[in-house]
Amino acid sequence: MIGVIAKRKENQTIVEKATKSFLEKESNLQRLSVNRMGKVTGISFNQTPIEDFHKKNFKGLFYHQYGKCLPDNYKLFVNIDENDYSEFTLGILGYLKDLFEWKKSGHSDILSYVIQPFRLGLSNDSKKDLVPQNDENIYAGCLIYNKEHGALVIAVREEYFKTQINSLQPPT
Secondary structure, eight states: OTTTTOOSGGGHHHHHHHHHHHHHSGGGGGGEEEOTTSOEEEEOOOHHHHHHHHHHHHHHHHHHHHSSOOOTTEEEEEEOOTTOOOHHHHHHHHHHHHHSOOEEOSSTTTEEEEEEEOOTTOOOTTOOOOOOOTTOSEEEEEEEETTTEEEEEEEEEHHHHHHHHHHHSOOO
């Protein structure tokens, strides 16, 4: 999907390869939107596999960065809405962008990312990675593909998540 939807001129080779690969599978043809003139005008993608793809990448990069798997007691949330300018999303992205150095995985044009524990009120002039504490409540990550499309992934420790949800419930 990331290859097919690339827009930047320097990514056109990726678009061509991804589109050719996509069209070679008969089962993919039903996902094409075709106008009355027979021209393909779009492709539909199911959001769940896309989110699962980002979760898998986040977990792999987490392992690469910290040398251990993200524990199973973390719930992962993915935001791929590139038009989300909410205070929450902009706050997390600002935290990652302003306080930490971005890393590359493989070729620098393919994937850049930052994954860090999320700690309110942090200042980090050195932009060095944080050392995770035991049972860190939240990890935040941003993955940028082809210098063009991004995914914000938030990993929240389930026990912490439950306490936050319960604090929002009105008393009975």
